[in-house]
Amino acid sequence: MFEPVIGIEVHAQLKTESKMFCSCSTNFDASPNSNTCPICLGFPGALPVLNKKALEYGIKTALAFNCDITECSRFDRKNYFYPDIPKNYQITQDAFPVGLNGYVDIPLDNDVRRIRIKRVHLEEDAGKSIHEGGTITDAAFSLEDYNRAGVPLLEIVSEPDIRSPREAYEYLCMLRRTLLYLGVSDCKMEEGSLRCDVNISIRPKGADKFWTQVELKNLNSFRAVERSLDYEVRRQSQVVAAGEEVIRETRHWDEAGQATVSMRRKETAEDYRYFPEPDLPPLNITGSRVEEIKATLPELPGARRERFMRDYELPEYDASLLTDTQELADYFEEAVREYGQAKTVSNWVMGEFSRLMNATGIGIESVKVAPSDLAAMLKMIDKGTISGKIAKTVFEEMFTEGKSPEVIVKEKGLVQIADEEELIRIVDRVIEENGEVADQVRAGKDKAIGFLVGQVMKMTKGRANPQMVNELLRGRLIN
Ligand SMILES: [Zn+2]
Structure with missing residues (x-):
């Protein structure tokens, strides 16, 4: 060889x-x-x-x-x-x-x-x-x-x-x-x-x-x-x-x-x-x-990558991608400072964020979403104001329009439905319209519940709180 x-x-x-x-x-x-x-x-x-x-x-x-x-x-x-x-x-x-x-x-x-x-x-x-x-x-x-x-x-x-x-x-x-x-x-x-x-x-x-x-x-x-x-x-x-x-x-x-x-x-x-x-x-x-010049050296990619793995407990894959450029690494760190949970920020930056940058050909230097806006949107998911699914729509709008997530959610009426009474009405309608599937759930086929959750989400255009829907369906069909 x-x-x-x-x-x-x-x-x-x-x-x-x-x-x-x-x-x-x-x-x-x-x-x-x-x-x-x-x-x-x-x-x-x-x-x-x-x-x-x-x-x-x-x-x-x-x-x-x-x-x-x-x-x-x-x-x-x-x-x-x-x-x-x-x-x-x-x-x-x-x-x-x-x-x-x-x-x-x-x-x-x-x-x-x-x-x-x-x-x-x-x-x-x-x-x-x-x-x-x-x-x-x-x-x-x-x-x-x-x-x-x-x-x-x-x-x-x-x-x-x-x-x-x-x-x-x-x-x-x-x-x-x-x-x-x-x-x-x-x-x-x-x-x-x-x-x-x-x-x-x-x-x-x-x-x-x-x-x-x-x-x-x-x-x-x-x-x-x-x-x-x-x-x-x-x-x-x-x-x-x-x-x-x-x-x-x-x-x-x-x-x-x-x-x-x-x-x-x-x-x-x-x-x-x-x-x-x-x-x-x-x-x-x-x-x-030489010492003078040494003092002007920035944190270098290898060191930054290792720090990301250590301080943010990120997998090597995430740390490598995020430190590929200084701009991306800075963006990530600023969003983490505002939001806290590094892995969630990393998932969004490597996921939706990178996907939209690739699709539009927009480089990080021209991106309209400020790190603080990404953090604000993630907080809205945590509070239940918007669902994780709707968040993707909101983020895309933030990316193209440069508006804050609060403004987009308000303008487009994307606030998550977490009102129990309203959800019960919708859940009951879905059970009524899908009697056969509801019977399967009652008979113990737990997997079928996913279909009903999907129907509720469809009816509410993704705005229902999926966790609540799941619980409501279970309460009505199983317990
Ligand atoms: Zn010359």
Whole structure:
């Protein structure tokens, strides 16, 4: 049996106003080449100046992933020629990255897997080549847009600790969740603010040596990562089983064909010449600065998830879903503060609330139901003002109209009928109209009572207090 050995490099665009080494805007939707200057275009004599915010975000992220912060971090030039890098080198960090030797814990199948983070480093993005009317090989000509050139990126490199395609998927989810909690990146894969490259090899299960690895590109979603890895595990296993060797190469994920396709033989790292960037002095990240940044770290997703399980006594499933985003977790906690019973709030947030958000495509930031309104509605159920069934109708109205539950219940006449005399009248009518079923109940067929309760609910359009109806029916037919 073979086991996959997977390592992932993630590039996240940092959410700064200006570029890494100049004051140009990071908005690359602007008209082509409008956000450029002599620094990001690599004019002779132009000197880079480090964006303070980008460095702070880099340190913050490295700390969140439990890295050691490099006191004397430094920038390097990675030399290569490509039309989208105007300087003919990329400023990156080679030997002295901001963060080293970290880890992230990911929950998986009621267990926790620790994936080591090799390094976290800062670098600048390249520009964008547009191959007019075709691909790089058959286009008549290519255009360059340098709006993206010099935009700050953070590269997060894992050790080859990932052992299955699903683990890779969960690792990426945790990475994105953490970056979003930190507020350092938008993490929008479709807009390119989060990109990932994956390395995979296989080896006999339990072996400690690595076999030839393959790099996967063009991964546009976390699902694409998982599926391309599934495919590669199968393909490499077949290659080895046939007595052949896996070739070191870069393969492209073909979404339409659901297969990886050979792109080019992989150049080794030695093909790039790195040397220290002479225009940027080495950084001096002091211990007190690190402590200062550490103090700004929010409660991270893993810790919050565990606190939800501990303090609110929620099942792991609930805690994971509720802490998926900071906004959802905040919403939940605020509603619990007002209402008290965490599990009930959790059921509503994960149930009706999420269902309506999915159905309408409305994100949590635009939801009209305030946490206090959800709490108020839950209190109305407890008091018997509305039934649990009617509550769903009320909640849907709250969601679409943004009105308070009290107003909706009043406007629509949804107050629960808990008046015994009124209910007795209805119950008697239902017994009269369903004589046969009533006889079955009298004869001891207890299950048949459910049908009669249903009839009362139908007649009252769901407004009858079901518990009272049940008791009244029993009183009249059984006792
Ligand atoms: Zn610039």
